Amino acid sequence: MYAFDYHRPQTLRQAVNLIGRTEDSKVLAGGQTLIPTLKARLANPANLIDLGAVPELRAITQKGKSIVIGAMVRHAEVAESPLVKSAIPALADLAHLIGDPHVRNRGTIGGSVANNDPAADYPAACLAMNATIITTKRKIPVDQYFQGMFTTALEEGELISAVSFPIPSRAAYAKFRNPASRYALVGVFVAVKSGETRVAVTGASNGGVYRWTEAEAALKPRFSLAPIERLAKPPSTNMNSDIHASADYRAHLVYVMTKRAVAKALGR
Amino acid sequence: MSANGIGASVRRKEDHRFITGKGSYTDDINREGQTHAYFLRSPHAHALIKRLDVAAARQAPGVVGIFTGDDLAADKVGGLICGWMIHNKDGSPMSAGAHPALAQGKVRYVGDHVAVIIAETYSQAKDAADLVEVDYDVLPACVDLASADSPGQPQIHDNAANNTVYNFHLGDKAATDAAFARAAHVTKLDLVNNRLVPNAMEPRAAIGDYNSGEDAFTLYTTSQNPHVARLILSAFIGLAPEHKLRVIAPDVGGGFGSKIFVYAEETVCVWAAKKVGRPVKWVADRTEEFLCVAHGRDHVTHAEMAMDEKGRILGLRVHTKANLGAYLSTFSSAVPTYLYAPLLSGQYDIPAIYAEVDALYTNTSPVDAYRGAGRPEATFVVERLVEVASRQLGQDPAQFRMRNFVKSWPHQTPVIMMYDAGDYAGTMRKALELADYKNFGKRKRESARKGMLRGIGFSAYIEACGIAPSAAVGSLGAGVGLWESAEVRVNPTGNVEVLTGSHSHGQGHETTFAQLVAGRLGIPIEQVSIVHGDTDKVQFGMGTYGSRSGAVGMSAIVKALDKIEAKAKKVAAFALEASEADIEFKDGRFSVAGTDKSLAFGEVALQAYIAHKFTGAQLEPGLKEGAFYDPTNFTFPAGVHICEVEIDTDTGVTQIAKWTAVDDFGTIINPMIVEGQVHGGIAQGIGQALIENAIYDKEGQLVTASFMDYGMPRAHDLPHLELGFNTTPAPSNPLGIKGCGEAGAIAAPPAVINAITDALGHEEIAMPATPQAVWKAMQKSAMKIAAE
């Protein structure tokens, strides 16, 4: 770790001001990605702005037909939230599958969505449920937000304050863990809302989280298993390939996990 | 059995300290005026150092000293050693390349030590390292084990032609060839034993401290054998005379073999402490631990087994290439030779065995003993062969094994070992019963109904532990004897301190050793403390590895206790005014036979020290005895593990559905601790079989250098473990202990792979059988079925 100045703002406004005032600053949420990066000396910010004391970012609320989760809400809190469990049980499930207990008790939804790791779980939920990323500047529809691995629509100095998930009528997440890291080797989130079905895939593609449109089209007439079983496996062309899984295997897993997510969403 | 004596599941005495955060590990120790070391490491697997300039770094803030290989050479600091001489087939000695603690002109693996930077803080040392200028002339790297000795490969050490350290063999080639010539059936297999990173929870660490007033050094370090470390640092590396070097191995958080060895870092910390005149501390980070700790396993093997028409094994022929990495670590040469080839007879009566082992250098981290050390590799070869042979012959794998088991003891194998006691068939029968083998077919059908493939796999392992009779290992090339020492000090108030040369880094010696003493002397276990890990307290010791602390370390304590009892009887005789021959010792009391006169152990202890009842001429005051114990044979723990797996045909995920282990560890001191050892060993074995793998790319970069890429088994990867015991005491030591520390890691890998191949219906799977590997193997089965 290189030396940096540490700041601990008490309000979101103070945080935003600090970012404006300081040179070369980085915000710290749960630190599960940022701290290892700093320790490995892969990042060298002059200022670290810790969002840990900002109360506005900690709430989980229902606003109309959406569940709104503050950026600093920990994965463990989402997993255990009665509101999330009753409104979007699939999201609580997903949070419960992230990392291990230490990671879940430190890591935050804002950090995960800001980071957009191609193997992270939340991006699949955001994309499948057509979430809105609420920032200190604007509201970003999810289809414009994720822009390839580790790349998002966030601008310099723009902070995520919350993520708003429209409550789906059906949803499920099927995750295939990387045997080493336990991140998603492939994760598929399916969600149905007002007749629209979305199938979002994380972990698999070298372009980051994406929608498997063929599967969505197949499920459009009727949300059931049969059309997925008839569907061809996705091509392996843009799939990641590494020591844990070849592109072929990932493509196969996208198919299997989609089937499992659909079955789960149907209550099977 | 007393409440806390041998055989009782006494709660671990040390755990209160550990779970309340009161342990004292090397990194918890801070010396006055301490500085911090950072090692600049090679980013290349193989390169010449053209220029190494530390001038700019020397000016960096906080820097106290920077040293390179030249500085060590100028001070005549010796290189690191390999303490076991292996001879080639032709009788010539092995070719060992130089192993300087800091590189001299050449680096040979990623992580190799280029320079040490010592500064006021660790961050400053690391910052300064960025200013060291190194010009490398990068050479092609030799990484692949199978081809490392082919002509044209990059030469790693000038004196090891074709990167070959030795071509070793063991056994009778002619007799084995003859057995194959008359065989009715031969089973052949090509096997890879995957490379593992030990990953002890506590990374390695060292503090070197020099006292100029005494001209003496102290080294605090994560060692499994502090006296051996002192001996090597003193006699071979030449840092200080033995009596001027104190080595302390405080609480150590796991070793698994990786902390037996003497590495560059502790060598440099001791030496540099005098150079800079201040204590020097180094603590590995996890990446350094991955890159530079001695790795384990890494064999490629071709093995063949010959059988007659009934399926009786006639002979075994094995050719192994063993990866020793870029340098020979402390005991590396012994692992694929004398800890491997003598175990190739397994539990079987095999008339002829011939094994050849080519040990090769590669541009990778050194490879040395890791939990089981050679014996897991041998067991993998034997138990895969036996399983596949039984399948090829259409015989039940359990029956096939039982037919070929050794049935009477002592049994001399064709490869050195003399098995002295066991009941292999009895253990198998017990395991079959516990595993409910007869209903496996029913379980398989139930799994099939869920769309899962179920398979069952056996592993009937044997190991040679209680390492080892000094004369035996001496004749095989060891540079040391492998006895153990103990000293029992009885205080005037009757409590007891036991000094042992064994070292506990997770094994629970503070409990099990105390159980032995409390039971024997008839005193509460709270009155016994175990002292270990400090060369200034314990006179000498060989340390802990090879499941030797019970069989050898505790036997030394028994010998010392015998002497204590004998002396105490003399004291009691004076105190009770009786003849020594009439003194009986039972349940902690010395009594005069046929009378009601008696004294408790503590009262006799006091009498020994006040010495009022006898004169020094009659009997020396005090009650303290020491003993050295050298075993008469190896011990031979053996057992049968049965693994059942369920494979998800959609994803290739293997779940271990059922695990049964019946082990013969000889006498068991503390069943709870033994079960813990078995659990941990099985977990490591399952890790090796399913997910652990150290992978280097062609350039020699370790791709799996963090837990993000190196798969460690987690609790949820493990099944319920059904354990049983079938005990036959070891005849070679007074307690009958065989040892249990490595059994699980030795037994588990072939059990898992045998189960997976049983489920798949073919043998084409290597370790680790990751979901992807199993899925690919299933594609092959599907193709086979389609083709049939």
Ligand SMILES: Cc1cc2nc3c(=O)[nH]c(=O)nc-3n(C[C@H](O)[C@H](O)[C@H](O)COP(=O)(O)OP(=O)(O)OC[C@H]3O[C@@H](n4cnc5c(N)ncnc54)[C@H](O)[C@@H]3O)c2cc1C
């Ligand atoms: C061992 C381990 C296992 C893991 N397993 C998984 C897994 O299975 N699935 C998974 O999805 N993830 C996994 N993670 C990642 C984990 O979920 C992290 O929490 C997540 O990557 C980042 O969240 P954080 O709160 O820790 O963010 P930090 O590490 O604090 O920050 C990450 C980045 O986001 C930026 N940032 C943080 N908050 C905001 C904000 N509100 N607005 C804008 N930018 C912000 C930071 O500046 C930084 O660049 C794992 C991590 C570890 C260490």
